[in-house]
Amino acid sequence: MDDYIAIATLNDFIFCPYSIYLHSVYMETDEGLYKAPPQTKGTIVHEGVDKKSGSTRSHDIFSLPVFSDSLGIAGKIDLFKQDRKLLIERKNNLKQIFRGQLYQIWAQYFCMKEMEYDVQNLAFYEISTNKMFPIKLPSNADRAELANFIDKFKKYNPLIDTFNINPNKCRHCIYCNLCDKTSVDNVYT
Ligand code: SF4
Numbered sequence: 001m002d003d004y005i006a007i008a009t010l011n012d013f014i015f016c017p018y019s020i021y022l023h024s025v026y027m028e029t030d031e032g033l034y035k036a037p038p039q040t041k042g043t044i045v046h047e048g049v050d051k052k053s054g055s056t057r058s059h060d061i062f063s064l065p066v067f068s069d070s071l072g073i074a075g076k077i078d079l080f081k082q083d084r085k086l087l088i089e090r091k092n093n094l095k096q097i098f099r100g101q102l103y104q105i106w107a108q109y110f111c112m113k114e115m116e117y118d119v120q121n122l123a124f125y126e127i128s129t130n131k132m133f134p135i136k137l138p139s140n141a142d143r144a145e146l147a148n149f150i151d152k153f154k155k156y157n158p159l160i161d162t163f164n165i166n167p168n169k170c171r172h173c174i175y176c177n178l179c180d181k182t183s184v185d186n187v188y189t
Pocket residue numbers: 015016017018019022165166169170171173174175176177179180181182
């Protein structure tokens with residue numbers, strides 16, 4: 001399982017592949033060193049899910065660990081409503097749905113299918129507005145796109161592979177103040 005890609009990092013890899021390297025370097029340190037307010041909020045949202053707050057319905061499954069041998073990924077879902085066969089990923093704010101966020105929920109979906117859960121619907125739930133955003137089930141082409149992306153992720157080498165440094169992204173990156181690739185300041189400081 002060590003070689004499995006964490007589903008939660010798929011979106012981060014799209015944002016900046018180098019952030020994955022920095023995460024692995026700093027993951028053992030105090031989170032206060034690098035976590036900015038939006039990320040702290042996100043963590044609290046998921047802690048709420050982990051503690052199973054928000055619903056007491058017996059047919060709701062929270063924080064289920066999931067994995068896929070065929071894709072080489074593992075993670076945890078937020079919520080599966082068995083009565084509606086609905087997999088839900090909760091977000092604080094969803095101004096728009098990014099590709100990486102789609103990859104995240106697709107990845108959870110494929111894991112659950114491989115584990116023989118009957119998932120037939122997907123949705124994001126925006127906590128700040130209490131709105132649900134239904135998502136189409138991924139097609140075969142979507143699965144191939146996700147598999148290709150995971151393959152790139154697995155092959156990524158921070159010492160060799162180049163990437164475009166985008167100062168605008170850096171300003172909003174939680175590792176900005178610890179990153180050797182930029183000298184811009186984090187907007188959260
Ligand atoms: S600060 Fe910039 S270059 Fe460094 S990890 Fe973040 S986004 Fe990437």
